Amino acid sequence: MRKSTGKNFLPIAIDITGEKILVIGGGQSAWNKIKILKRFDADVEVIALKVCDEIKESGIPYRIKAYEKADLSGFLMVYSCTNYPEVDRQIVRDGREAGVLVNIHDQPALCQFISPAIYQKDHLRIAVTSNGTDVYGTIEARDRIKHYFENNQ
Numbered sequence: 001m002r003k004s005t006g007k008n009f010l011p012i013a014i015d016i017t018g019e020k021i022l023v024i025g026g027g028q029s030a031w032n033k034i035k036i037l038k039r040f041d042a043d044v045e046v047i048a049l050k051v052c053d054e055i056k057e058s059g060i061p062y063r064i065k066a067y068e069k070a071d072l073s074g075f076l077m078v079y080s081c082t083n084y085p086e087v088d089r090q091i092v093r094d095g096r097e098a099g100v101l102v103n104i105h106d107q108p109a110l111c112q113f114i115s116p117a118i119y120q121k122d123h124l125r126i127a128v129t130s131n132g133t134d135v136y137g138t139i140e141a142r143d144r145i146k147h148y149f150e151n152n153q
């Protein structure tokens with residue numbers, strides 16, 4: 001079912017070389033975001049009350065702590081994967097004040113940016129988004145694109 005987010009997201013491509021990216025939360029949702037960010041050599045750090053084994057074993061720096069505004073300092077963008085609406089709203093407010101771009105992994109209406117589904121082959125990058133309205137349709141479209149490129153050349 002397609003949902004309206006009341007948002008109008010511009011698909012852009014950002015150079016994250018040397019930029020610090022903060023992930024708040026250390027569960028499977030955080031790990032899924034981190035795996036994609038690492039494909040682009042992002043300089044990722046994690047803060048969470050609890051961190052899953054995959055993150056612990058990945059070598060990515062993490063700190064066990066409760067989120068606070070000062071944690072945003074020095075980051076280009078932040079992904080929140082806490083699943084706590086109160087914490088998420090605080091991160092959105094703090095991000096606006098601190099000039100840090102905010103993604104809330106399961107709340108498109110709160111996001112300043114959203115994550116597209118990506119097909120990448122060398123320098124070709126195709127990013128699919130539904131404006132945050134239909135994540136499963138987005139993944140399906142990306143998988144069709146992948147199938148097209150890998151079976152029609």
Ligand SMILES: C[C@@]1(CC(=O)O)c2cc3[nH]c(cc4nc(cc5[nH]c(cc(n2)[C@H]1CCC(=O)O)[C@@](C)(CC(=O)O)[C@@H]5CCC(=O)O)C(CC(=O)O)=C4CCC(=O)O)c(CCC(=O)O)c3CC(=O)O
Nearest residue numbers: 036105106107108114115116117129130131132134135138
């Ligand atoms: C708005 C957005 C915000 C954002 O996260 O940026 C968002 C929101 C939500 N995701 C939800 C669920 C899941 N999302 C995934 C996976 C991905 N989600 C991604 C993007 C986005 N997800 C942004 C919109 C993009 C667009 O414009 O369409 C991808 C493409 C990119 C990435 O995450 O980097 C990545 C695939 C990466 C890849 O395949 O390469 C999986 C599968 C999995 O985790 O394996 C599950 C099931 C998890 C489970 O429950 O098990 C729900 C609950 C939906 C419901 O059931 O109601 C919401 C909330 C809602 O839709 O309202």
Ligand SMILES: NC(=O)C1=CN([C@@H]2O[C@H](COP(=O)(O)OP(=O)(O)OC[C@H]3O[C@@H](n4cnc5c(N)ncnc54)[C@H](O)[C@@H]3O)[C@@H](O)[C@H]2O)C=CC1
Nearest residue numbers: 025026027028029030047048049050065066067081082087
């Ligand atoms: N949504 C998704 O993309 C996926 C979800 N799942 C399943 O969904 C369930 C939930 O997984 P997750 O979404 O990862 O949630 P989770 O509850 O496992 O992780 C939330 C994380 O946020 C942290 N956190 C909460 N409040 C915080 C605060 N104030 N400051 C700092 N950190 C804070 C917690 O310590 C934890 O690390 C799991 O069972 C998981 O296996 C599985 C695959 C994908």
